[in-house]
Amino acid sequence: MSQPLRVDSEVGRLRTVLLHRPGDELKRLTPRNNDQLLFDGLPWVDRAQEEHDAFAELLRSRDVEVLLLADVLTEALTVSGAARVQGIAAAVDPRRLGHPLAQELAAHLRTVEPAVLSTVLTAGMTFDELPIGPSGSSLVRRMHHGGDFVIEPLPNLLFTRDSSFWIADRVAITALALPARVREASLTDLIYAYHPRFRGVRRAYESHTAPVEGGDVLLLSPGVIAVGVGERTTPAGAEALARSVFEDGLAHTVVVVPIEQRRASMHLDTVCTMVDVDAVVMYPAVADTLSAFTLRFEGDGVTIRGAEPFLDAAAAAMGIGKLRVIDTGLDHVTAEREQWDDGNNTLALAPGVVVAYERNVETNARLEASGIEVLRIAGSELGSGRGGPRCMSCPIARD
Numbered sequence: 492m493s494q495p496l497r498v499d500s501e502v503g504r505l506r507t508v509l510l511h512r513p514g515d516e517l518k519r520l521t522p523r524n525n526d527q528l529l530f531d532g533l534p535w536v537d538r539a540q541e542e543h544d545a546f547a548e549l550l551r552s553r554d555v556e557v558l559l560l561a562d563v564l565t566e567a568l569t570v571s572g573a574a575r576v577q578g579i580a581a582a583v584d585p586r587r588l589g590h591p592l593a594q595e596l597a598a599h600l601r602t603v604e605p606a607v608l609s610t611v612l613t614a615g616m617t618f619d620e621l622p623i624g625p626s627g628s629s630l631v632r633r634m635h636h637g638g639d640f641v642i643e644p645l646p647n648l649l650f651t652r653d654s655s656f657w658i659a660d661r662v663a664i665t666a667l668a669l670p671a672r673v674r675e676a677s678l679t680d681l682i683y684a685y686h687p688r689f690r691g692v693r694r695a696y697e698s699h700t701a702p703v704e705g706g707d708v709l710l711l712s713p714g715v716i717a718v719g720v721g722e723r724t725t726p727a728g729a730e731a732l733a734r735s736v737f738e739d740g741l742a743h744t745v746v747v748v749p750i751e752q753r754r755a756s757m758h759l760d761t762v763c764t765m766v767d768v769d770a771v772v773m774y775p776a777v778a779d780t781l782s783a784f785t786l787r788f789e790g791d792g793v794t795i796r797g798a799e800p801f802l803d804a805a806a807a808a809m810g811i812g813k814l815r816v817i818d819t820g821l822d823h824v825t826a827e828r829e830q831w832d833d834g835n836n837t838l839a840l841a842p843g844v845v846v847a848y849e850r851n852v853e854t855n856a857r858l859e860a861s862g863i864e865v866l867r868i869a870g871s872e873l874g875s876g877r878g879g880p881r882c883m884s885c886p887i888a889r890d
């Protein structure tokens with residue numbers, strides 16, 4: 492029997508994970524669009540795929556079942572006509588394309604093979620690639636450049652952490668904050684709705700009332716969640732998520748952590764991830780200044796405490812005396828460089844065993860000196876989207 496699908500912590504032994512092998516969507520990046528598409532450079536795609544294959548292989552070698560997003564998406568599109576309709580509706584935008592072209596394109600996409608549709612939904616489509624003949628009736632088509640996107644590509648699908656996350660036995664489809672990523676959630680939504688593997692899985696945070704991204708959500712311990720609020724997750728998103736998990740009995744405490752609204756710290760998991768049941772790797776520049784509001788569900792209502800130092804609030808919520816903190820670097824320049832290169836963004840495979848980018852030499856050495864086993868992966872190309880092993884993984888089953 493396969494492992495039940497549920498995740499109660501950051502560090503319980505990882506059994507099943509959702510990754511996305513970077514594909515043609517990365518080939519869409521140019522110096523003209525990379526900022527808007529949230530990449531800091533233009534990755535060498537073949538090498539990024541090799542790096543990602545090695546990451547997936549490392550996980551498999553540790554007995555982790557790896558689900559690849561393109562595979563499960565294609566399977567969902569194969570078994571369900573409703574999935575195809577949903578995916579197409581989210582991708583084909585009549586406001587941008589005008590009704591004649593949108594209708595023609597949607598009708599065409601309903602006829603293509605699931606694998607082809609899966610590629611279009613992830614890699615997007617340009618006007619030059621429109622399969623339907625030159626349309627005299629679409630002004631939009633005539634006025635666009637051939638290289639413009641009819642359907643925007645989704646290069647950040649690579650970061651599966653952000654577009655869905657699990658709390659206990661439920662999955663939350665997130666509400667992504669930035670235009671370049673909003674449509675990602677339509678794909679995770681249809682995968683979890685229609686793929687047979689996820690039949691019967693219930694949802695958390697169904698209201699989607701305000702932005703919440705998975706990189707901001709840390710399952711500190713069963714029933715205790717930390718939520719970063721900054722460039723992506725908003726105060727309203729954190730509050731709505733907290734009330735929703737309280738109502739559903741998925742957590743009793745939510746620690747809400749304001750983080751700086753800038754690219755280097757776009758999510759809480761860019762400055763802090765858990766490496767053991769009582770230990771975090773953390774950017775030293777924020778370790779002493781991060782604060783937190785603690786929301787508790789007392790049965791008849793929600794209380795809010797704070798703000799107080801994050802490390803104290805987290806330890807108190809977890810019911811432990813102290814969280815061990817491992818720094819990203821000795822001196823502030825190394826720490827800043829390694830934080831930027833996702834040194835803090837580790838993926839735990841078990842308590843005290845993490846996957847980390849090899850380039851963060853100092854951070855990895857400090858983790859090992861603290862007794863953490865570090866499994867190194869290359870990330871020179873993967874990292875150009877500013878995300879590390881945690882960002883690139885959505886755990887679906889942990890012990």
Ligand SMILES: NC(=O)NCCC[C@H](N)C(=O)O
Nearest residue numbers: 529650706758876877878882
């Ligand atoms: N959890 C994470 O920090 N994910 C990394 C997301 C990187 C992506 N390029 C973004 O800007 O959203």
